[in-house]
Amino acid sequence: MMYIGIDPGLSGAIAFLDTEKGHLSILDMPTFEVKRNNKTKREVSPVGVAAAMGLAEKVSRAVLERVGAMPGQGVTSVFSFGRSVGIIEGVLATMLIPVDIVTPQAWQKAAGVRGGKDGSRLRACELFPNYAALFARKKDDGRADAALMAWYAATK
Numbered sequence: 096m097m098y099i100g101i102d103p104g105l106s107g108a109i110a111f112l113d114t115e116k117g118h119l120s121i122l123d124m125p126t127f128e129v130k131r132n133n134k135t136k137r138e139v140s141p142v143g144v145a146a147a148m149g150l151a152e153k154v155s156r157a158v159l160e161r162v163g164a165m166p167g168q169g170v171t172s173v174f175s176f177g178r179s180v181g182i183i184e185g186v187l188a189t190m191l192i193p194v195d196i197v198t199p200q201a202w203q204k205a206a207g208v209r210g211g212k213d214g215s216r217l218r219a220c221e222l223f224p225n226y227a228a229l230f231a232r233k234k235d236d237g238r239a240d241a242a243l244m245a246w247y248a249a250t251k
Contacts, residue, residue, distance in 0.1 A: 106234065125146070158202065
């Protein structure tokens with residue numbers, strides 16, 4: 096069975112955990128660049144997300160992190176983040192993939208994550224030692240979060 100974990104941010108990732116084969120694969124969040132008001136911005140790619148989901152077979156469930164605005168975030172960034180989550184939800188619905196939207200606190204508690212982003216990377220290395228190289232860099236916290244959410248989906 097295939098379980099998907101999704102960290103929806105621009106620096107997030109999509110993790111695919113095949114429990115039958117014992118295989119984990121992770122894609123960094125597909126993005127593309129757009130130019131607005133003479134500035135280049137990154138956005139989540141709807142086509143890229145759909146292509147990634149199309150690679151998965153026999154998907155049992157996906158877990159998408161419930162996110163919201165954080166203090167200090169600008170209106171534009173909050174809107175962009177919400178748009179990214181909406182794209183992901185839309186792709187999952189179109190592909191008839193059942194999804195649970197879970198708070199970070201819920202999946203982190205279940206996975207035994209302690210210590211923030213570095214704690215996620217450490218815990219992912221413990222649960223998936225053969226894939227530790229995927230979580231080696233500080234910026235790989237989105238990959239770790241996605242992998243842990245896929246694990247959460249498979250074990251809940």
